[in-house]
Structure formats: structure tokens, C-alpha cells
Amino acid sequence: MMSPFIVILSTGSELTAGRSLDTNSGWIANQLFELGWKVKKFITLPDDPNLILSELQSLQTLAKEKPVLAIMTGGLGPTEDDYTLESVLKLTGKKSYSVEKAKLRLTKIYESRGKEYKDILPNVFRQTFVPEGCKTLDNSVGIAVGFVESIGEKSYLVCMPGVPSEMTEMFKRRLVPELKKLYPRENLLQKTKWLWNIGESLFQNDFIEPNRTEFFHEAEWGVTANRGYIKCIFQSTNQNLLDQIINRLETQYPKIISDDVFINVHDRLLADKLTISVVESCTGGLLGKKLTEQPGSSSYFMGGFLTYSNEMKSNLLGIPIETINTYGAVSEEVAKAMVDGLCQKTGTHYGVSITGIAGPDGGSEGKPVGTVCIGIKEPNGETTVHRYVFPGNREAIRENASNTAIFLIYQSLKNRVI
Amino acid sequence: MMSPFIVILSTGSELTAGRSLDTNSGWIANQLFELGWKVKKFITLPDDPNLILSELQSLQTLAKEKPVLAIMTGGLGPTEDDYTLESVLKLTGKKSYSVEKAKLRLTKIYESRGKEYKDILPNVFRQTFVPEGCKTLDNSVGIAVGFVESIGEKSYLVCMPGVPSEMTEMFKRRLVPELKKLYPRENLLQKTKWLWNIGESLFQNDFIEPNRTEFFHEAEWGVTANRGYIKCIFQSTNQNLLDQIINRLETQYPKIISDDVFINVHDRLLADKLTISVVESCTGGLLGKKLTEQPGSSSYFMGGFLTYSNEMKSNLLGIPIETINTYGAVSEEVAKAMVDGLCQKTGTHYGVSITGIAGPDGGSEGKPVGTVCIGIKEPNGETTVHRYVFPGNREAIRENASNTAIFLIYQSLKNRVI
Structure with a gap:
């Protein structure tokens, strides 16, 4: 109707x-x-x-x-x-x-x-x-x-x-x-995927336009911009067509595609009986807050440190002040030292560190406002550090950083060999 | 016109x-x-x-x-x-x-x-x-x-x-x-005050109704509900009348009235060169996040601890497991031990601890979901603990708890004898 x-x-x-x-x-x-x-x-x-x-x-x-x-x-x-x-x-x-x-x-x-x-x-x-x-x-x-x-x-x-x-x-x-x-209507099927750190218009140019004639006569698409990711929504009454679209999307964006990371990380940590702790600088607690939004998160989230000042990074985690002075508080080296120090104290399977420049001040030529380093310590003991320059204002940068950290945990959990 | x-x-x-x-x-x-x-x-x-x-x-x-x-x-x-x-x-x-x-x-x-x-x-x-x-x-x-x-x-x-x-x-x-x-015309004046942990309807019954004939023929009022507080807004072209309304409000609600605490706490900590650290359990980082929303917060916010699990309360802050077992993790005693342990480690002027039951599970008869204890350590070394039962769901309880903690700092800063 x-x-x-x-x-x-x-x-x-x-x-x-x-x-x-x-x-x-x-x-x-x-x-x-x-x-x-x-x-x-x-x-x-x-x-x-x-x-x-x-x-x-x-x-x-x-x-x-x-x-x-x-x-x-x-x-x-x-x-x-x-x-x-x-x-x-x-x-x-x-x-x-x-x-x-x-x-x-x-x-x-x-x-x-x-x-x-x-x-x-x-x-x-x-x-x-x-x-x-x-x-x-x-x-x-x-x-x-x-x-x-x-x-x-x-x-x-x-x-x-x-x-x-x-x-x-x-x-x-x-x-x-x-x-x-x-208002009963034909059963509309829907698939949603998230793409990380890509803009709406780039997505439209690179994915929608080239596939318009093949896919989008019988399917509708929509995209909503969020902090750090866009949500791509596809609707059709044709299941087969939807599957093809998702397939093409996964082939084109293998490294930045995900499902709902907030739900997924919660479910996987619970199912795999893994624990996690965090140490946050520029996000000031936002990552911890996001990781404790789901009821039942106390099964995996143990806690961690807020090391907003350099003094706290040094006093609470034992990071040598020289390391901070040499590389800067926002650096791959300090992000690594933070997550290593964290896991030594908490002993959790996963550890996450965030250090960055949320602005509006504090940027420099090599490290503009929005520069954020995220360290991930995995259950096998490996530490990786990822560096980003996030767009937007202070609030956007902090949201971007925390959401992206959760995406990195998602990826690690997904690629985990058990 | x-x-x-x-x-x-x-x-x-x-x-x-x-x-x-x-x-x-x-x-x-x-x-x-x-x-x-x-x-x-x-x-x-x-x-x-x-x-x-x-x-x-x-x-x-x-x-x-x-x-x-x-x-x-x-x-x-x-x-x-x-x-x-x-x-x-x-x-x-x-x-x-x-x-x-x-x-x-x-x-x-x-x-x-x-x-x-x-x-x-x-x-x-x-x-x-x-x-x-x-x-x-x-x-x-x-x-x-x-x-x-x-x-x-x-x-x-x-x-x-x-x-x-x-x-x-x-x-x-x-x-x-x-x-x-x-469209030429005369100017409207406006005053806003916040009242804490009081409902819109109670406010209307207790303040608006009794003062209706005296004040509100020539002034307009409005109220918006927020997490933990209501914002009361008064408008009139009569400055004198507005002052009288605010005066009556302050007399009637001396203990729960405030200005914008987020701006005010930021300004006061900066002006008085005071530092602050936090230890959060049920809020998981939300208080730290709120205290670092304003640019320049790094001048006063040092950091702190997320002690979501009992293990972390004990390992990171040295709270004896017996204290937690005797009184429960959500208790005045543990809130006090948390904030004392925090300030020993961070040495900041102010310390804040939050421990509570955000739900939906974990409530009991004596401690229903929404029970939250907030500890405040003041620059003079005194510690006070406040106990609340906040209404609403998990998200509301966590918002209430963090906002109320900031209100408690506001009150302490306001009453401070310098």
C-alpha cells in the first residue's frame, strides 16, 4: 500500500x-x-x-x-x-x-x-x-x-x-x-555495515556511483555520518541483491568495514571470557565510559588509569619522564609505554591506551590538533600502535578516538586465532 | 508594536x-x-x-x-x-x-x-x-x-x-x-538557575504556585529537566522583579541551587589554581570525560583511576578486600577509602570517588539500583561522603552520578574560605 x-x-x-x-x-x-x-x-x-x-x-x-x-x-x-x-x-x-x-x-x-x-x-x-x-x-x-x-x-x-x-x-x-x-508493506530487507574514517561524499563517489546501474535500481541506500565511522544502510526486497552489495562492499573496503562494534566487542569479550583495561589521556575517561555502557560489562571491563597530565603518566604508570620529553606525550612511543605499563598493573588480556591532541590548542606542524595515538595490547602479548589525525572540534576528536579504539579491539577480536 | x-x-x-x-x-x-x-x-x-x-x-x-x-x-x-x-x-x-x-x-x-x-x-x-x-x-x-x-x-x-x-x-x-x-521593541531580560535532584512537578508545586500572583503576572518561567538537575529560566522586562524571583529561589533552596556547574567549576579551579583527580567505579570514566570537556582543563585535571572491579579497587588503590567485603563495594566506607587512596597517589587538591549500582542488575533491598556513594576530598584534607538513590535507567543513573559529583565540587568551591 x-x-x-x-x-x-x-x-x-x-x-x-x-x-x-x-x-x-x-x-x-x-x-x-x-x-x-x-x-x-x-x-x-x-x-x-x-x-x-x-x-x-x-x-x-x-x-x-x-x-x-x-x-x-x-x-x-x-x-x-x-x-x-x-x-x-x-x-x-x-x-x-x-x-x-x-x-x-x-x-x-x-x-x-x-x-x-x-x-x-x-x-x-x-x-x-x-x-x-x-x-x-x-x-x-x-x-x-x-x-x-x-x-x-x-x-x-x-x-x-x-x-x-x-x-x-x-x-x-x-x-x-x-x-x-x-501500514503493512512488502517485507523490506535491510543490511547495515560501518566504514571507518571515510567521508560520506567519498563513499558516494567511490562506491555508489560506480555501482548505481548494477545495484541501485532495485535497492535503496542511505548513509549516516557518526564520530569516526559512517553507517551504510541498504534496503531491498531482493535478498540476493543485498548479499551482492555487501559482498562488493567487503571486497572494496576490507580494512575499514565492520558491524556494530559496540555490541560486537561486548558479545565477543563475554563469550571468550576475556578482560580489558584502559589508560586514557586526551579522552579523559570517554573510552572507559563507552566500554561500560552495556549491562554486564563488569565481566570484562576491569578498570584502568586516567593519565591526563604527564606527571600522572610517569607517577601512576612508571613511564620515564625522559621518554615523554624525547618523543612527546602524543607519540607512538608513549602510547606503547602507556599500554605496556597498564597491563603490567592490571594483568588483563586486552589493554588500550589513548594519547592525543583534542584541541583547540596544543597542535604543532608535525602534530596538528586531532593527532591521536592508540595502543592495543593483545592477549598474545603483542602491542600495536595506530596513529590518526581526526577531523573536527574537541568533542568530535575525543569521540572519534574512543570509537576508533573500540574498532581496533573489534578487529583484533575478529582476527583472533583460538 | x-x-x-x-x-x-x-x-x-x-x-x-x-x-x-x-x-x-x-x-x-x-x-x-x-x-x-x-x-x-x-x-x-x-x-x-x-x-x-x-x-x-x-x-x-x-x-x-x-x-x-x-x-x-x-x-x-x-x-x-x-x-x-x-x-x-x-x-x-x-x-x-x-x-x-x-x-x-x-x-x-x-x-x-x-x-x-x-x-x-x-x-x-x-x-x-x-x-x-x-x-x-x-x-x-x-x-x-x-x-x-x-x-x-x-x-x-x-x-x-x-x-x-x-x-x-x-x-x-x-x-x-x-x-x-x-519591528522596533523593548528588551527582555533573562535569569537562569539550576536546582539539583528535585523534580519539575515538585518545583512547580513548591515554588511557582505559591508565588504565582506575586511574580508571574509580569514574568515568564520555564523549566527543563536534565540528568540530576532542572534548569529554571525566568524572563521579564522588569529587572527588579527578576532579582526578587532569584532571591526567593535562593532563600527557598539554599542547598540545591547552583549556576551552570560545568562552566563554574572550570572557571574556579583555573582561577584558584587547584588540581583535581577522580576515581570512578560505576561511571566508568564519565566523570573524567565531563571534567575534560572544556579546553584548558589540563591545567586542573590530573587524571585518576577507573576501578570498575573490586580487584582493581584493591590492587590499584590498596583498599583492603576485607573493607570491600564487610561494607560492600557500594558503601560510604569504600567511597571514602577510594578517595583517600586516590589522593595519596595523585596528590591533587580535590579528589572525587564514585561507586554505585548503575543496574539494571545488582540491586538489593538495602541498596536498590541507583544507589550511588560520592566521596569528596577537599583541599583542607577533609573527606565527606554523600549517598543518593538516583532514578532512571543505567544511562540516567551514570549521568546523574557524574553531574551530581560536579555539583558537589561546585558547592565546595563556593563555600571555600580562602
Whole structure:
């Protein structure tokens, strides 16, 4: 069937005042792309009930012409500037009710904090309400219940909380299965691969253009840029064609291709019962933070050192000050000494060191801002050091460096002979 | 005079596909706020000439009811998917012409690259065109000329390039003086304070409601929830009233109020020439990462330890395994031992330790998921330990814990007797 006309609507005065950046809409658009849908419009409104209602009315009018899917985030919270439910009730003329399951969840949360049901403030309680007869979307992270409301033939308004952690969980676990029922379509298959330290436009010139006639009449492609890597997404209903594309990609980029390294490194370290420790300079803890994002990471991540200053590199790891002075704190030699010193202290199977110039100051002709050395000590005792010059600002360089370090562990784990 | 109804319109298929984040709209909204104007709506459209024209027609229709100021970015570039000028010409029925000054600038740029006027590609040349009779906005960074076109009584459509460096320069230097002529008005003042570990709804009940009649007839308030703190924003044209509000807030919440702790801690550590080190368990490096986000942080942040496993707490810091076994790794006693051990090794003025249960597993009745102990060693040698139970999922708990640790340093720095 025909794809709906998709509009993503975010509400929040902090957004239209420019105090916060709306990351929800782009995230949702990206997810919808994976379902094979393109978004036609983003709208952002302040917490103003008149503006919100009038926008919803316009969407309802549009739904008389064509199937509309409006996905709205925000305005389901407990404060007086949360107008989403109220606006939807005005739009549809419906009444609201409190969802039993959400009420119980809220009560349990209060009890766990040593409070009772009667302590729940009325405005907190409000978040358990949805319009009568809607399809509810459970919130497994926060309190506010999401819902799907009909606004015309094959047209729906989806309302979800604006808190990203609540919204993303609700979207993936509750909304996607609903959308697949509401707008069934041919099964689109998808493959995703990551390519490291290559730009979007170079990828398009070198891979998409030469293969356009052969592959991309029957397959769609998309690419999203991330810190250190691009995510290449291919979609088709033809499995065989998808396999050919991935094959060509692996042949063309054998050294920089990967799957999701964050998941993959977690799974492999767990499965192979390997441990890891880190020593970080310019990233200041970001690599350790990334390696401990997955629950269960305590099985492999032991810890390590933050040696931001040269003094700490010397005092905590025993690197001779002369080595640092001779080669510079950002050098292959110091990266090697850091990871060797680290593993001596921690005794883990893997060790990773990062030292670099995150900027904006500290660059020189031979070592511009963005220069980063990453040392990897492997379970067989071998140490390799990799040197990069990452683009972007301080934040980008630090993200690039930590992500690339995880990619290097991924490669080592993949090539490991057991 | 009445403020215009302000709409910010960005175009770009990379935006609605979620491949790029629109930072222009928020930036513009922020600048307009300083002029005393609130934005009523953001719209983002893909590079689709029909959708763009239809949106401009809607704005023209709206301008029949009230003064509209539409600020559009993007679509003025040289490629085939740049539709802004074409859409405006269709909307107004006008013709376009090439701006002499821009043509000269372009020629000079070509000459400086060793090329000639005749080498300029027609699509590059296109960027010097604007509608007849519009107000032009010079581009001093790139090539594309911006313009202001009338779309009704006291209603204007502003078109600017989407490249942030070109747009921001054009906005500040060319557009703001125009806007001040088109819509003169008085200045709005703003104050922001942060409150820690308090919910939005509790704040509204305890502060906004009781003070509503006294303060909020002539001042506006807003609140945004963050990890560990809420940001309370107050606006008014009355400076005296704003001061009274902040005064009341400080009186009511003396122990949990702060300014921007990230900036403030950075500035104070630098100014007072103090050093800091950290030892992190459940946050895995996140606190160190946050303390090294500002350029120049190497003047105060020395480094520290990641002691994710009990073994590392014992091996790297010398905490007796019996202490860990007796009190548990997440306890006031271990947090204290961690920060004491840390400062012995690093010798910094400040030391911070974090140990907690980030979940989703590992909670128990006495120590539910979210329990976090934070130890602070102050320059005078005193150590204090603070215990919290943070709400939310693993990511939220880790963010809460690191942010709260920085708040504790903020408090210590503020109360320091020098």
C-alpha cells in the first residue's frame, strides 16, 4: 500500500527558544527510514495549547486528502506546560482515563522511594492518562504513557514522551510493531555495515556511483555520518541483491568495514571470557565510559588509569619522564609505554591506551590538533600502535578516538586465532 | 508594536532523513530571544519544490491575518536540489537578477584560484541571483546572496544560506539591523538557575504556585529537566522583579541551587589554581570525560583511576578486600577509602570517588539500583561522603552520578574560605 504522508511534531518551548536541540525528530526519521519510509516534514512548536491544537487540526484536515502519520513527542510530562493530552482531547472530543498498568507502576516507584500511593501528586498522576479508546504505548523507562489515536482514514496521531530515553525505548518496542500492523508493506530487507574514517561524499563517489546501474535500481541506500565511522544502510526486497552489495562492499573496503562494534566487542569479550583495561589521556575517561555502557560489562571491563597530565603518566604508570620529553606525550612511543605499563598493573588480556591532541590548542606542524595515538595490547602479548589525525572540534576528536579504539579491539577480536 | 508571528523554516533532505541535525533553527531562535522575540514554530522540509512552495503559500495566507516573519535557511546553494529562489519566484510572480556586488566577489574568488570569469559554472553563478525589488543580505563568508522579501503587511520572508558559518555571519551583521528597523521593541531580560535532584512537578508545586500572583503576572518561567538537575529560566522586562524571583529561589533552596556547574567549576579551579583527580567505579570514566570537556582543563585535571572491579579497587588503590567485603563495594566506607587512596597517589587538591549500582542488575533491598556513594576530598584534607538513590535507567543513573559529583565540587568551591 501507499506510504503515509509522515509528519514529525515536537513540542517544547525550550526547543523553539533554542535552549535545547531537538534530537528526537532526526532519530525518528532515521528509524522510519529503516522501515522504508521517508518523512515529509518536521514541525516544532512551543508549549502553547492554541498553537498545538491548531496544528493538530491542520493535520486532521490534511488526513482528509491522504493517509497521514503524525508522530508527536513531548508535552506528556507532569507540569502545567504539558498540553499534549489536553490538545488531543479537544481535537477528538474524547474523554481520558488513567491506565491501570501505569498507575500500578507509578505506585511501585513511589513505594520504592519509601512513599505511599496517597503521596503521588495529582500532576504526576496525570501522566497515566490517555484518551478513551486509543491504542496505548507502555513506557518501560519513565511514567508517561504514550498512545496512538486515529485522525482519519488510515491516518494516525502518535503521542510519545519527549525524554529521549523514554521515547526511543517506546518507539522501538511498542510503536514499530503497531506501525507494521497499521501500514503493512512488502517485507523490506535491510543490511547495515560501518566504514571507518571515510567521508560520506567519498563513499558516494567511490562506491555508489560506480555501482548505481548494477545495484541501485532495485535497492535503496542511505548513509549516516557518526564520530569516526559512517553507517551504510541498504534496503531491498531482493535478498540476493543485498548479499551482492555487501559482498562488493567487503571486497572494496576490507580494512575499514565492520558491524556494530559496540555490541560486537561486548558479545565477543563475554563469550571468550576475556578482560580489558584502559589508560586514557586526551579522552579523559570517554573510552572507559563507552566500554561500560552495556549491562554486564563488569565481566570484562576491569578498570584502568586516567593519565591526563604527564606527571600522572610517569607517577601512576612508571613511564620515564625522559621518554615523554624525547618523543612527546602524543607519540607512538608513549602510547606503547602507556599500554605496556597498564597491563603490567592490571594483568588483563586486552589493554588500550589513548594519547592525543583534542584541541583547540596544543597542535604543532608535525602534530596538528586531532593527532591521536592508540595502543592495543593483545592477549598474545603483542602491542600495536595506530596513529590518526581526526577531523573536527574537541568533542568530535575525543569521540572519534574512543570509537576508533573500540574498532581496533573489534578487529583484533575478529582476527583472533583460538 | 506587536511582535510578529515568527516561523523558522529549514530545508534539506539530509535533515528530514535524520542524517544531519538542524542547529540553525535553534541558533536563530536564541538570537531572536535576545531581541525580545519568541519563535512560534520551526518547520523542516526536504528538498522538494512542491512541499516548499506549498509551505510558503501557507505563510503568505497566514500573513493576511497577522504580521508574519518567516526566516528560511538552506536551498540557496549551487546544486540541482536547491529550490529556494525558484520557490520564492513562483510565490511572488517576480523575476530574478544577478547582484552585481556578488558577481564581482565570485569573480575575485575565481581569479584568486587562478581561474577566469568564463570558468564560472552556471550553477555556481546562480547563487548571485535574488528576486527583483527585494532587500539583499550580503554574504561575507560564502557566495550565495540572502534576501528579505515582503509577503504581506508587516510580513517578511527572509532567505539565508544553510551553511552555518555563512548564515550566522549574515544574521548578525546584515539581518539584525534590518529586523530592528522592521519591528522596533523593548528588551527582555533573562535569569537562569539550576536546582539539583528535585523534580519539575515538585518545583512547580513548591515554588511557582505559591508565588504565582506575586511574580508571574509580569514574568515568564520555564523549566527543563536534565540528568540530576532542572534548569529554571525566568524572563521579564522588569529587572527588579527578576532579582526578587532569584532571591526567593535562593532563600527557598539554599542547598540545591547552583549556576551552570560545568562552566563554574572550570572557571574556579583555573582561577584558584587547584588540581583535581577522580576515581570512578560505576561511571566508568564519565566523570573524567565531563571534567575534560572544556579546553584548558589540563591545567586542573590530573587524571585518576577507573576501578570498575573490586580487584582493581584493591590492587590499584590498596583498599583492603576485607573493607570491600564487610561494607560492600557500594558503601560510604569504600567511597571514602577510594578517595583517600586516590589522593595519596595523585596528590591533587580535590579528589572525587564514585561507586554505585548503575543496574539494571545488582540491586538489593538495602541498596536498590541507583544507589550511588560520592566521596569528596577537599583541599583542607577533609573527606565527606554523600549517598543518593538516583532514578532512571543505567544511562540516567551514570549521568546523574557524574553531574551530581560536579555539583558537589561546585558547592565546595563556593563555600571555600580562602
